[in-house]
């Protein structure tokens with residue numbers, strides 16, 4: 001990595017990446033438990049995809065744009081989205097920027113350039129291409145990253161977006177987070193061809209990476225981002241990981257699969273990161289334990305704090321439909337209250 005960083009800088013960057021992965025993992029555990037306790041309605045766990053997302057995030061500039069999907073908590077945490085923002089969205093409380101109107105796990109974070117998550121899969125891809133078109137037109141030095149799962153590559157939007165981005169040589173990184181499952185459908189039943197190879201059909205550059213390893217992912221993402229930023233067109237990255245948890249808190253994967261990668265096993269992205277950092281001499285078991293308990297403390301404390309925030313007032317549902325409230329809405333609001 002010396003070609004990218006040196007000395008202390010590299011150590012700091014790598015430890016920050018690890019710290020984001022740990023915080024995301026603790027966050028995940030907390031929300032899944034809270035959902036089981038009836039304190040949260042729904043959640044899409046990210047366990048197993050931390051290295052993919054943090055590795056790509058490390059390669060970006062703060063003003064690059066991200067059109068993310070519903071499973072990108074580690075990405076958001078690493079780019080500096082406060083845990084409070086994620087909790088407010090999941091809880092749908094009155095501090096939530098979408099005023100509790102979105103389904104949980106449908107985040108946005110304007111300050112860190114994360115757009116709003118949409119439920120229909122891959123609909124974020126054409127939007128990312130549109131944004132990249134504007135960036136190119138304005139001659140800005142930004143790239144756009146859009147994320148999606150393996151299953152999402154079977155949608156028309158995936159193909160239309162990749163084609164258009166390539167035709168115009170747009171600065172887009174298509175990050176396919178191949179966690180090997182689309183709810184209950186395994187990737188080998190989803191497609192006969194490896195996902196990264198689909199780039200070639202559109203004249204884009206495709207690359208596959210071990211998405212369980214944050215350093216490998218970072219290396220590949222850095223090259224991809226440099227390439228896109230220099231005007232050479234879009235890159236499709238297939239980052240292969242494993243969805244360790246259920247699709248969502250409404251799903252029971254034991255009904256359709258036997259265990260693949262399990263938490264704490266040698267392919268768990270956090271275990272791999274710890275090994276990598278220990279080999280580099282950047283971390284010890286003692287530091288790991290301290291970082292984990294600190295991350296847990298932060299998540300527990302913030303959760304309790306945000307849980308006390310009241311839900312949005314019902315009358316706020318009439319706001320934001322139009323810039324100026326129309327007479328019909330005013331009348332309806334008056335009758336309802």
Ligand SMILES: Cc1ncc(C[n+]2csc(CCOP(=O)(O)OP(=O)(O)O)c2C)c(N)n1
Nearest residue numbers: 071119120121149150151152179181182183
């Ligand atoms: C266009 C569309 N079709 C179907 C669905 C229902 N659905 C929600 S998530 C999902 C699976 C997506 O799998 P994948 O793209 O691999 O992402 P993952 O959830 O594994 O991260 C499906 C089919 C949807 N939301 N949108």
Ligand SMILES: [Mg+2]
Nearest residue numbers: 149150181182
């Ligand atoms: Mg998937």
